[in-house]
Amino acid sequence: MKLKKSWVLALVLSVMAAVLVACGGGGDTSKDSVNKSSKKEVSLMESAEIPSMDSKKGTDGVSFTAQNTVFEGLYYLDKDDKVQPGVAKADPEVNADQTVYTIKLRDDAKWSNGTPVTANDFVYSWRKIVDPKTAAEYAVIFSGVVKNATQITAGEMKPEELGVKAIDDTTLEVTLEQPVPYFHSLLTFPTFYPQNEEYVEKQGTDYAKDSDHMIYNGAFTMKGWTNTSKSWSYEKNDKYWNKGDIKLDKINLEVIKDPGSAVNLYTTGKLDRATLSGDYAKQKQNDKDFTSNLDAFVYFLKFNQKLDGKQTIFANENVRKAIATVINKETMVDTVLANGSQPIDGLVPAKFTFNPKTQEDFRKESGDLITYDKAKAQEYWKKAKQELGQDNITIEFLGDDQEFSKKMSEYIQNELETSLDGLKVNIKTVPYKSRLKLDETQQYELQLSRWGPDYQDPSTFLGVFETTSSYNRSSYSNPEYDKLLKEAATTLATQPEARWNNLLKAEKILISDDTAIAPLYQNGVAALQNPKMSGFVSHLFGAPYSYQWITIK
Structure with a gap:
């Protein structure tokens, strides 16, 4: 059996060899903007295929990042992880005992097919999530929080008895089981996103199986994605209420599991950001393109x-x-x-x-x-x-x-x-x-x-x-x-x-x-990032990343 130090040394040497092969001896990785077209676009990588684009069924960081890119909830996290109104017009009105939240929706929130986003879109989505027939893993996030959710997921009450109702098209009322100190921030989470009842029911089991069977209410729409895709793109959503602040026209995504391939694609101008690990990260620490941050994922x-x-x-x-x-x-x-x-x-x-x-x-x-x-x-x-x-x-x-x-x-x-x-x-x-x-x-x-x-x-x-x-x-x-x-x-x-x-x-x-x-x-x-690209945002909770503030010179 190999000694531990020998194993570690072997690992270091093998990775270093791969770095030298992939990078041609580790030359300068600084680069100009990826030469695409007159449109403002960037190319990013993802570590794995997207398991699900259905907000009722997402359970992982890859899915949540993708959903966060094309959908929007009542609230969203800004660049500093502060909760900001999204589909909601303002912060909730909360009653004295902190159990009833009244939320007014903005008038200009729309789905990508032009349909208004209404309070019923949230009622419909949330009821579907807690319905035992849906078998949504994240139904647990409602339990003990929204009134009657625990009993509904256990099959003891009907989904219609969930503590959420549409007072009118632009007014949502949520009743909690008891005060929940973090409920405002919880409303930014992808499981709480809306779904348009008429559209989803019409699609049936085809809903969210690919990018052609979804409508979107976020900053971008999705193109070229299927359940097994290793590449797809996001395009600016012209129906998004805050489209004026979105600077990109398009984001190209590619699944890259090998860090050597990521570095290669970056150095040849095919990626604007390449995630690093191991000796790739060590070798590139002094590059001007190098960036790193600590997130809140725990392994x-x-x-x-x-x-x-x-x-x-x-x-x-x-x-x-x-x-x-x-x-x-x-x-x-x-x-x-x-x-x-x-x-x-x-x-x-x-x-x-x-x-x-x-x-x-x-x-x-x-x-x-x-x-x-x-x-x-x-x-x-x-x-x-x-x-x-x-x-x-x-x-x-x-x-x-x-x-x-x-x-x-x-x-x-x-x-x-x-x-x-x-x-x-x-x-x-x-x-x-x-x-x-x-x-x-x-x-x-x-x-x-x-x-x-x-x-x-x-x-x-x-x-x-x-x-x-x-x-x-x-x-x-x-x-x-x-x-x-x-x-x-x-x-x-x-x-x-x-x-x-x-x-x-x-x-x-x-x-x-x-x-x-x-x-x-x-x-x-750790990553190599095009110095002409800015606004790539990491979050400490909720969806891992947001792309809506990315700009490219």
Whole structure:
């Protein structure tokens, strides 16, 4: 078996060789605007195919970015992640007990076929999402928030009883179960987008199967996309109410999973922005085109405690703790990723949410809940093998076909096999969409996974692992954890400091006590970007990116 240092060195050398081949020895990557036509357009890349363009069914960052480009909700996030009116004319009017939101819609919001966007478009879309017949995974985001959503998704009430109604064409009234501190920002999330009832019903099962079976109310329309497309485009929407502020005529998108190919396309003028990782990021750090930022996506190892009705080895706490403490996360982000990612020892990311009283960062206040400690990991592993009565253990490790995921899987495999005696790790690599499906059906043992926030609150991360969460998909359950989160959502909803303390306690149970997952890193994004392009916006929550402010000189 190879020594760990030898494996890392081999990885570095192989990636460096690929860089030199792809870049012809690493010449200057600065470039002029891509020479296309007199129209203002840019070419961007995506890491994977779009799983779904139906806002009722999107569950991942790729889908959310695409939907955010062509649809608009009541509100949107601006360049600084501040909530701004979209289809809504202004901020909501909220009653005294903070449970009824009255929202006036602007008169000039239209669909791309010229039909007005009305309050009923939101009523129709939201009711469809919570209807059990739709089987929308993100129906859970309504539960405990919009009145009667929990009972409707459970089949105990009708969708028509959801706490949303159209007072008239331009007035929407939303009734909540109880005060929800983050509800205003939640309304920017793609699941809350409108859908035109007449159009969607006419399309039937063909709706959103391709770009020709959709209408749009966002800054752009979509062209040339089907369910399996590796390239498509966005074109300026002439019916968009704020079209005067949209500077681009067209955005070309291409799915590029290999960072070497991305760099090649950038250096040859075929991309205006190329995402980097590994030694590609290291080599280009001093280029004037280089840019990087830390986002709020958190990557972790997900342990499935029950598969096909039977307990897995991950039902054993010492197994989970051994794996969570044996991976050198510092070396991982420096060597494998090298894109500005930071090791993380909790689930809630840094620079995301802050104590309502002291303004201290949640990550800093919660602290390092599980850290790299090889000796301790080996102690956990020894106990685990004794408890399981096994000397040799084989596990299947699920990853996807994105290049960084492949490299991460190989690194983690090496860390586990070289440090935990008797452990064999078999990597199962599948397409990105297939991994999402295997996660949804809980058909995995160990998985490299991630979570991005839906709204700006620690509960958007912690709520994933409640017993009843449809996103748990690991059979993790702890009554005390559930109790803390339930109190934060109900009795403590109007007590910010007490609520905050509950969330801190919940994260400690999840990570330090139970080690339900193994936190790895908070994601960094490094890229080469055309210096003549500006306005490419990353968000800390909701859809990962917005393209509507992009300009090109």
